[in-house]
Amino acid sequence: MAESIRPMRSALFLPASNPRAIEKARGLPADAVILDLEDAVAPEAKAEARAAAVAVVNAGGFAAPTLAVRVNALDTEWGAGDLAAIAASRADAVLVPKVATAEDIELYHAELAAAPPEMRLWAMIETCRAVSQLQAIADMAARTRLAALVVGTNDLALELRARPAADRSGLVPYLALAVAAARAGGIAALDGVCNDFTDLDRFAAECAQGRALGFDGKSLIHPAQIAPCNAAFGPDAEEVARARAIVAAFGDPENAGKGAIRVEGRMVERLHLREAERVLALARIIENQML
Numbered sequence: 676m677a678e679s680i681r682p683m684r685s686a687l688f689l690p691a692s693n694p695r696a697i698e699k700a701r702g703l704p705a706d707a708v709i710l711d712l713e714d715a716v717a718p719e720a721k722a723e724a725r726a727a728a729v730a731v732v733n734a735g736g737f738a739a740p741t742l743a744v745r746v747n748a749l750d751t752e753w754g755a756g757d758l759a760a761i762a763a764s765r766a767d768a769v770l771v772p773k774v775a776t777a778e779d780i781e782l783y784h785a786e787l788a789a790a791p792p793e794m795r796l797w798a799m800i801e802t803c804r805a806v807s808q809l810q811a812i813a814d815m816a817a818r819t820r821l822a823a824l825v826v827g828t829n830d831l832a833l834e835l836r837a838r839p840a841a842d843r844s845g846l847v848p849y850l851a852l853a854v855a856a857a858r859a860g861g862i863a864a865l866d867g868v869c870n871d872f873t874d875l876d877r878f879a880a881e882c883a884q885g886r887a888l889g890f891d892g893k894s895l896i897h898p899a900q901i902a903p904c905n906a907a908f909g910p911d912a913e914e915v916a917r918a919r920a921i922v923a924a925f926g927d928p929e930n931a932g933k934g935a936i937r938v939e940g941r942m943v944e945r946l947h948l949r950e951a952e953r954v955l956a957l958a959r960i961i962e963n964q965m966l
Contacts, residue, residue, distance in 0.1 A: 683741075686741075688896055775802055
């Protein structure tokens with residue numbers, strides 16, 4: 676189980692065209708760094724940014740265990756070139772924007788045919804069309820590189836014409852659907868960014884909401900958001916202690932073969948054991964990252 680778990684608590688977006696920001700990010704404790712070739716890069720700087728992104732991922736040297744690159748969409752003049760360049764690089768993942776259907780995933784997967792087998796595909800869910808096709812998109816993980824859904828809350832809210840609200844009430848149904856689709860597909864789910872990086876109280880509230888909905892983590896736009904994000908989406912001491920108690924209880928010979936037992940005054944089932952094992956594996960990996 677531990678080998679299949681990769682912490683995804685925090686994923687920091689950085690413009691691939693900003694070498695100063697990238698250099699500062701090398702030592703940051705985010706679980707993932709995403710070099711952006713799409714929204715954060717002006718059209719006239721796209722080619723230079725692409726070359727810079729390839730150089731950065733090939734050089735490595737980041738504290739973050741995962742390096743990803745968000746490419747431009749295939750229906751733009753830069754998309755095919757981006758995918759070809761990143762496929763030949765040492766990037767851990769390719770994040771593709773404006774995914775609308777399962778066929779889009781198949782197309783991107785085909786474009787990455789020459790990439791190393793361990794390179795993963797992450798999909799931005801940021802359109803109403805994508806929301807209507809969520810499960811079909813997530814199910815593509817069974818036969819493609821697809822490994823994560825990343826909700827693009829800014830674009831989605833704009834297309835929905837949803838009114839901005841601190842509690843994101845207009846987006847909660849779609850966020851929950853994205854998590855459910857990801858879980859059914861056996862892949863990760865990342866919550867969208869919080870635009871106001873100066874308001875850490877609001878950010879903490881969004882993290883708590885995302886964690887309550889079941890997200891694995893959240894995409895970020897500023898280094899100040901990393902520490903609270905990691906804390907929110909990582910197992911806390913109480914959660915780890917309870918997981919240990921569940922594993923220990925099911926390991927007791929007296930409980931061998933039982934489907935449900937009592938642990939600390941509560942009834943727990945085998946499905947709780949599987950979740951407890953996942954929590955402990957995740958906690959161990961996070962601890963090892965910090966050493």
